[in-house]
Amino acid sequence: xxxxxxxxxxxxxxxxxxxxxxxxxxxPGLDISSMxxxxxxxxxxxxxxxxxxxxxxxxxxxxxxxxxxxxxxxSPKTGAAIDKTHAYVFPAGTHFPDGLTHDNILGxxxxxxxESKGRIGDATEEKGGVFLVQxxxxxxxxxxxxTATRGWTVAAxxxxxxxxxxxxxxxxxxxxxxxxxxxxxxxxxxxxxxxFGRPPLVGDFNGESPTTFGSDRKAPDxxxxxxxxxxxxxxxxxxxxxxxVQPHSIMPRYDYLWGDKDVDGKAVDLAAWDEHFMRYxxxxxxxxxxxPIPAADSExxxxxxxxxxxx
Amino acid sequence: MLKYxxxxxxxxxxxxxxxxxxxxxxxxxxxxxxxxxxNAAKLAFPDFFHGLYALQFGHMRQVHVHAVIFGWIAMAFAxxxxxxxxxxxxTKLWSEKLGVWNCLLYxxxxxxxxxxxxxxxxxxxxxxxxxxxxxxxxxxxxxxxWSLNVWMTILNRRTQGIYTTNWFFAACMFMTIIVFLIxxxxxxxxxxxxxxxxxxxxxxxxxxxxxxxxVAAAITYYIVPKVTGNxxxxxxxGHLHFWSIVVFYSTPAAHHLMSSxxxxxxxxxxxxxxxxxxxPAVAYVCNILLTMxxxxxxxxxxxxxxxxxxxxLLAIPLNMQGGFQQTRAINWYIHGTGWIxxxxxxxxxxxxxxxxxxxxxxGMQVLLRRKLYSASxxxxxxWMLLIGFSLYWTSMTISGLIQGAAKIYEVPxxxxxxxEHPYMIVRWLGGTxxxxxxxxxxxxxxxxxxxGDIVPVGRQPAEVAYTR
Ligand code: HEM
Numbered sequence: 001x002x003x004x005x006x007x008x009x010x011x012x013x014x015x016x017x018x019x020x021x022x023x024x025x026x027x028p029g030l031d032i033s034s035m036x037x038x039x040x041x042x043x044x045x046x047x048x049x050x051x052x053x054x055x056x057x058x059x060x061x062x063x064x065x066x067x068x069x070x071x072x073x074x075s076p077k078t079g080a081a082i083d084k085t086h087a088y089v090f091p092a093g094t095h096f097p098d099g100l101t102h103d104n105i106l107g108x109x110x111x112x113x114x115e116s117k118g119r120i121g122d123a124t125e126e127k128g129g130v131f132l133v134q135x136x137x138x139x140x141x142x143x144x145x146x147t148a149t150r151g152w153t154v155a156a157x158x159x160x161x162x163x164x165x166x167x168x169x170x171x172x173x174x175x176x177x178x179x180x181x182x183x184x185x186x187x188x189x190x191x192x193x194x195x196f197g198r199p200p201l202v203g204d205f206n207g208e209s210p211t212t213f214g215s216d217r218k219a220p221d222x223x224x225x226x227x228x229x230x231x232x233x234x235x236x237x238x239x240x241x242x243x244x245v246q247p248h249s250i251m252p253r254y255d256y257l258w259g260d261k262d263v264d265g266k267a268v269d270l271a272a273w274d275e276h277f278m279r280y281x282x283x284x285x286x287x288x289x290x291x292p293i294p295a296a297d298s299e300x301x302x303x304x305x306x307x308x309x310x311x
Numbered sequence: 312m313l314k315y316x317x318x319x320x321x322x323x324x325x326x327x328x329x330x331x332x333x334x335x336x337x338x339x340x341x342x343x344x345x346x347x348x349x350n351a352a353k354l355a356f357p358d359f360f361h362g363l364y365a366l367q368f369g370h371m372r373q374v375h376v377h378a379v380i381f382g383w384i385a386m387a388f389a390x391x392x393x394x395x396x397x398x399x400x401x402t403k404l405w406s407e408k409l410g411v412w413n414c415l416l417y418x419x420x421x422x423x424x425x426x427x428x429x430x431x432x433x434x435x436x437x438x439x440x441x442x443x444x445x446x447x448x449x450x451x452x453x454x455x456x457w458s459l460n461v462w463m464t465i466l467n468r469r470t471q472g473i474y475t476t477n478w479f480f481a482a483c484m485f486m487t488i489i490v491f492l493i494x495x496x497x498x499x500x501x502x503x504x505x506x507x508x509x510x511x512x513x514x515x516x517x518x519x520x521x522x523x524x525x526v527a528a529a530i531t532y533y534i535v536p537k538v539t540g541n542x543x544x545x546x547x548x549g550h551l552h553f554w555s556i557v558v559f560y561s562t563p564a565a566h567h568l569m570s571s572x573x574x575x576x577x578x579x580x581x582x583x584x585x586x587x588x589x590x591p592a593v594a595y596v597c598n599i600l601l602t603m604x605x606x607x608x609x610x611x612x613x614x615x616x617x618x619x620x621x622x623x624l625l626a627i628p629l630n631m632q633g634g635f636q637q638t639r640a641i642n643w644y645i646h647g648t649g650w651i652x653x654x655x656x657x658x659x660x661x662x663x664x665x666x667x668x669x670x671x672x673x674g675m676q677v678l679l680r681r682k683l684y685s686a687s688x689x690x691x692x693x694w695m696l697l698i699g700f701s702l703y704w705t706s707m708t709i710s711g712l713i714q715g716a717a718k719i720y721e722v723p724x725x726x727x728x729x730x731e732h733p734y735m736i737v738r739w740l741g742g743t744x745x746x747x748x749x750x751x752x753x754x755x756x757x758x759x760x761x762x763g764d765i766v767p768v769g770r771q772p773a774e775v776a777y778t779r
Binding site: 212 | 353354355357358364367368369370372373430431432433434435436437442443473478482486489493497501502503504505506507508509510511513554557558561562564565567568570571572573574576577580643646647648649651652714718719721724725728729731732735
């Protein structure tokens with residue numbers, strides 16, 4: 001019996017569906033792909049690395065395989081003082097973001113300058129290296145492979161760094177913990193300028209994956225939260241128990257991201273903390289318990305770095 | 312179940328696969344709504360169950376969504392297809408054995424997928440949260456065998472034409488596979504940036520629009536004529552519905568990202584196409600309601616019709632919201648607020664769930680050849696669902712409007728959180744009613760299978776009187 005009498009219907013169906021996919025996938029894909037990266041997109045790629053969701057190199061989303069963003073005030077090579085600079089350190093073997101490995105991500109001009117002036121063609125994942133985001137005389141942003149152009153090695157740069165920002169690993173934790181079910185990373189074009197800051201531009205996302213815009217806002221947009229509130233202390237208390245600093249918050253506690261030991265190697269005893277907190281909440285204690293400072297390699301520290309880095 | 316896995320095809324009674332899918336769907340319905348209710352409690356009282364970190368909101372929310380969509384909705388669809396498709400083709404299911412295996416591997420896969428999501432192993436993309444190995448499993452082990460069964464049954468039919476319901480089934484399964492494979496492209500091909508964000512919503516939109524709503528509609532195209540005995544009001548309007556779904560529903564994906572920096576032409580195009588979704592919507596609702604002519608008494612008296620028609624009536628506000636909320640004039644106000652959550656539940660917990668519940672109620676009675684155990688319990692289930700859903704929808708819509716107002720007046724965000732608190736509690740209560748209603752349903756179904764009155768051969772369950 002087959003579809004015999006439905007031959008025309010099947011053809012029409014195929015044509016309609018193909019046309020719809022052509023309009024909704026191929027055309028937008030071409031249009032979006034033709035956009036050049038902005039400076040923001042270059043910074044994001046170098047901060048977040050290759051992929052922040054599930055991937056081969058970090059299947060359990062622990063924040064592995066990520067670059068380290070550092071702040072420098074002296075040259076790693078000579079030790080001479082330089083203007084405050086952010087550099088992105090990819091230890092050997094760390095996977096590069098698509099912008100460094102595919103020539104269709106950065107956009108024509110940016111790609112060209114990054115190759116000619118920035119020498120990104122010399123960089124390989126096996127060797128790793130140090131990258132900078134620069135702007136040329138025509139205002140075109142580009143990536144500079146500082147290991148080739150300035151001789152800044154991974155080890156020397158990490159050593160010379162004033163500060164290491166683990167925002168790349170932090171983004172992985174952000175994805176894993178589902179912060180984006182409450183927070184968005186997309187101030188809306190129509191009305192969010194005042195509260196949450198500048199909405200992103202088309203080219204702000206090139207090479208980022210996943211973008212975790214969030215769809216369902218139950219909490220403030222975080223795209224520029226680091227500019228609103230740059231207090232590490234506030235963030236630390238807020239993540240440990242949001243109701244310490246904001247009694248009406250519905251944000252979950254993230255105290256379990258502290259791990260077993262705090263920064264001084266003291267054990268983090270959540271049960272005891274809780275008990276003290278309950279007594280405080282009941283009015284039996286005057287002060288709430290101290291919030292432990294997260295250890296340097298704890299997930300809490302990475303997450304806080306990520307949030308504070310959202311400028 | 313196990314004894315049929317290795318039985319010969321001819322030794323497996325007809326309808327076995329449908330029964331297994333039906334029972335699984337009810338079980339997942341209970342699990343899924345239980346998780347939903349738990350999440351709702353967390354949003355009302357953040358320290359509810361604190362200390363059990365495995366039960367974090369950020370880990371549980373997507374588990375709820377996927378449990379209800381892949382567990383309840385999709386499995387209820389599978390159950391319906393596996394008995395409706397053969398019935399409409401005057402034949403038997405192409406392979407019961409494949410169906411039984413399909414159901415087993417479906418349940419196993421779903422447990423695995425949810426366990427991974429629960430532990431935070433996610434792709435970080437809403438609605439395509441599953442990691443790509445799981446996506447492959449879903450596509451090739453869960454969906455392809457199911458589709459194969461539907462397609463082959465239709466090809467082997469013993470009737471001349473193909474009835475509306477079956478076109479929808481065949482086409483929707485095809486579109487689902489295509490959409491699933493293309494929509495997860497960002498993961499296979501590691502697409503990045505705005506392309507990735509757009510494809511994520513392309514997938515989300517199309518999976519809802521080309522699987523969930525049309526299949527639910529197709530089910531009502533079967534249940535209403537079958538149970539009332541009226542022929543479908545108009546086959547032509549059915550055509551209009553089908554073709555306008557294919558053309559208009561597959562195009563407005565970008566309306567989910569109206570406030571993002573996507574190309575302006577794409578947003579305008581999506582917005583116009585989105586309004587055109589009203590064409591299939593109006594065609595469908597009119598067609599079904601006109602089919603009811605002369606049989607409206609059954610809306611009160613018959614449990615399957617009560618569920619189905621309630622679902623169809625809920626499709627009216629659903630489509631009115633859907634058509635207009637994605638125009639620029641309205642979208643900016645409600646985007647990303649509780650309004651959207653209310654809308655999502657109107658589509659899934661309102662329209663779609665009511666239609667499927669009817670199909671599962673009806674299918675189980677037909678396949679087991681037993682009359683429903685208790686009409687009162689079924690009515691109780693109905694009202695728990697309807698009242699619970701209404702509380703949910705109303706409270707979230709109000710809270711969405713509060714959020715919308717707060718956007719304009721630039722209220723500090725925490726004041727919005729405070730203002731929403733009562734509505735979060737109401738949502739929790741409403742959702743919990745749905746959950747308890749479902750437990751009653753499971754009990755009713757188990758009792759039906761055990762002690763329901765036997766339906767004589769050649770009779771419809773609806774023709775047999777209730778004894779309880
Ligand atoms: C079969 C019935 C249901 C289906 C198909 C369903 C489906 C969904 C979907 C698709 C979402 C995502 C919404 C969005 O992103 O906008 C969601 C979220 C949610 N659902 Fe359900 N749901 C059902 C029943 C319930 C019930 C009974 C409850 C109990 C209260 C519930 C509570 C929630 C909660 C709390 C969220 C999170 C909302 C948020 O993040 O603001 N759901 N559900």
